[in-house]
Amino acid sequence: MNLEIQHIIYLIASVTFIMGLKMLSNAKTARNGNLLAAAGMIAAIITAIFFHEGEVKPIIYGLIFGAIALGTVVGWLTAKKVQMTKMPELVSLFNGMGGACAALIGLVEFHHNVGDPTSIGIILAGMIIGSVSFSGSMIAWAKLNGTLKNAIRLPKYNILNTVILIGLVLYAVYIVWSGTASEMHLYLLFAAAIVYGILFVIPIGGADMPVVISLLNSFTGLAAAFGGFLYGNQVMLTGGILVGSAGTLLTLVMCKAMNRPLFNVIFGAFGEGAAVASSGGPQGNIKEVGPSDLAVQLNYSKKVIIVPGYGLAVAQAQHTIKELETILEERGVDVSYAIHPVAGRMPGHMNVLLAESNVDYDKLKEMEDVNPEFTQTDVVLVVGANDVVNPAAKTDPSSPIYGMPILDVENAKTCIVNKRSMNAGYAGIENELFFRDKTSMLFGDAKKVLTELVTELKALD
């Protein structure tokens, strides 16, 4: 009987996962989708524990509940406390946990299944993928929160990685064929997988981390699926596969948005780009503008478009910019925001950021919709954005971001760029826009400068 109920609940849970993911891909239903999937998950977990067939020592239940309780508290608190802009890191962290979980399962189940090649194969596959996903995610996490600032590249790292990967696979195959029971091999393989995960991610630039995370995400899904095969557990299988396929597609979609073929992401074409860039020093000279003059200019303009970028997030200036918007609106200026799909460090970064300060949803305009509008715009205010407004993406085929669609800010009457220095953005390349006649720079930390700007504006009447 228990078994029947298990099956039914697992099936329902699998369906909630599908529905949940589907709902997650539509703004209106997204939140409920997430809750639905969560409900399914809880059901699955409860079923696994309480409808288990056979004798179980209380101590084991104790351990399980203890672990779950602890995990819940820790997970909940970290998730609740983290600030918006740190979320990608956190996702990466949690993803790593999932991978580790899969890896551990493999480590433990191995000796139970010695002699059954199919199972061993499945176990090793799950273990390897899980481990890679774990160590990879940890690196990604370290890169995103800045612990690990820039891409570390061993000489010929690409060949190296490929070799290690092949070695890894061959070793696993050997273990399966040989039918060995030695844990030694298992742990060696485990270690190798961990190392590979590190080497896989470490050469990749931080800007590509969201893509990498999404990729590792689908890895973990795959690992879970193998677990499902091992235990003949449907919900694990379906849930894992679902994430595996959805994650893979999502990865590709994200690459497309950033206009970076996945291949380049993994084999780090950005690196070369950076190299090129660093060589090219500043060209021509730049104009500067101060808050007071800018205030006047904004005050008397009809249409202003704000282009937020990563810098806005760094400066945490989302509330100040909202304030600016309100004042200008009061003065009858039409203000809107131009959101580049890859502005910031994660997709939707700007939306999330601005949402935090209750910017009206309709004011956030997607690139396609806003680009035509620049021609009728008096002032474009670029705040902490760089690559997403870099004309090189259109003009310079040698540029690493060449081909990435950008916001055509140069079409506006004037373009104000706020950043702290002339330093490059994530792509690590010069931005010729700063040297255009129409452009004037407003140097300083976004929050600081914008606050000044607001005070100036207030003073203006």
Added chain:
Amino acid sequence: MNLEIQHIIYLIASVTFIMGLKMLSNAKTARNGNLLAAAGMIAAIITAIFFHEGEVKPIIYGLIFGAIALGTVVGWLTAKKVQMTKMPELVSLFNGMGGACAALIGLVEFHHNVGDPTSIGIILAGMIIGSVSFSGSMIAWAKLNGTLKNAIRLPKYNILNTVILIGLVLYAVYIVWSGTASEMHLYLLFAAAIVYGILFVIPIGGADMPVVISLLNSFTGLAAAFGGFLYGNQVMLTGGILVGSAGTLLTLVMCKAMNRPLFNVIFGAFGEGAAVASSGGPQGNIKEVGPSDLAVQLNYSKKVIIVPGYGLAVAQAQHTIKELETILEERGVDVSYAIHPVAGRMPGHMNVLLAESNVDYDKLKEMEDVNPEFTQTDVVLVVGANDVVNPAAKTDPSSPIYGMPILDVENAKTCIVNKRSMNAGYAGIENELFFRDKTSMLFGDAKKVLTELVTELKALD
């Protein structure tokens, strides 16, 4: 061994069905999708015949091959010979064949499974659905090819149908529970199902037939799926379910395009509409225009939009209209076609029709895109269209087509309507557009009139 191979091929076939259907829903890949599915189907059939386990008399093979050969020839020829505009009928016909096939399977398998309630239940379900789909499709077919012109309505037919349906189900349930072996009950049930199919479709107006066919289509799919359950045959099951669900959704999508809730389609709200309409006689007086004057008018206009409708198909004037287009284009007139989603008698009817005369794809404009253009249009030429340009859909809440999006031809400078008389269109309602000042009527069969128009135009220089 055979069994293994069977499973593998069936699985592949199922996948081709999914892929095929997916490709079918995108113009670029549609054709290959169809071929892919066909390939999968052939594979499945061959597998079913040649990888069958167990002794089979040659005579039986003879019968099978004979039937397949005959069916192939007949099916192929009819499909090849039918003219474009008769295709929906044919689809309905073939759908009916599928339904009948499912019904027959049920009839035969019944006595093999007496005593096993589950199987009997499955068999009856498949049989009933198949029969309904069969007789229903036959009626739809008869309606579309005009054999059965108008909706026949028994008094209180809706209640009647519902009652019969319930009776049908109860009877089936009884047969299952009683575990009777009597074929008598079986054939009675069969007959009842056939009757229900007829009564189900006969009250529905011909204009709704495409929707009905799509619905019956998904029925047949369901019937096939039950067959799959009965034989534990995966490809039948998956193929059937796939069509069942896809068909159902397609039905709803079509209803949406026609702005007719499925409920109204089935319970015939159109009927009432027709009643209302017939009462309202012609209002006001109409202007007429002759081919010669029109020729001049067209000749000197900059932008002309042609609105094709069912009448164009009836008159088979697609080639003539293409000719007209070419001449006008030569004279520097910008000509395009406004395609209403439900113009004609099947979705895409107009596209298919105009494609036949090689009209350039880019000249066919969807309603949403073309509606704004009418304001800059000198002459709109409505050829055999009526309901799709009926302002009542916007203005008159009592109208049966109220709420259906229409082509805003009244925004054009002048509007010429070609039809043979003042008769109503499919919705059977008056069209106030014909009485507008901007509108002038060009009476006569579309082909005849357009040919005259073309000659006049040729004469013009």
Added chain:
Amino acid sequence: MNELIQFFTTNKEMIFIVILMIFVGVEVIGKVPAVLHTPLMSGANAIHGVVIVGAILLMLNAEPDNYLSLILGTIAVFLGTLNVVGGFVVTDRMLEMFKKKK
């Protein structure tokens, strides 16, 4: 009730497949342009012709002396073939029309 659960567990994969197929079916249609409604309908119509497999199995399992079964079965195969062949051919012809413009 118990029978139901019984039935469920014996066919649980099948049932899940059914559910998934429903999803796939719906997803697949999701975003189809009005123009393609008819070919799509026709294509789907051809696909459910797979019911012919059932008719074939019926024939293969039929006792050679049960004439009624044989006759009905043969007719079923014939009709099924009509559905399959006719369905695919008609769909192809419809799409031929659209192809022209690509």
Added chain:
Amino acid sequence: MNELIQFFTTNKEMIFIVILMIFVGVEVIGKVPAVLHTPLMSGANAIHGVVIVGAILLMLNAEPDNYLSLILGTIAVFLGTLNVVGGFVVTDRMLEMFKKKK
């Protein structure tokens, strides 16, 4: 080869389910706006936390005297929980942001 076919037939439903899931996964993402990429990624991340079920089964089947297994298993359950709870909560918080504007 033979083993492969063997494996296939014993798991044929499972395999088909896998194939279907892949379809569903791809279809589901299909048309997601850039804005939702991150929440979607995060949601998917939470879902693969289902791996915790494996960890739980591991524990339930573990011999109470095999301490290594127990320790590793407990850690696994803990990590899995982190993935699940953290994943869903973070996703919810992200979406909270978007909700505001609806």
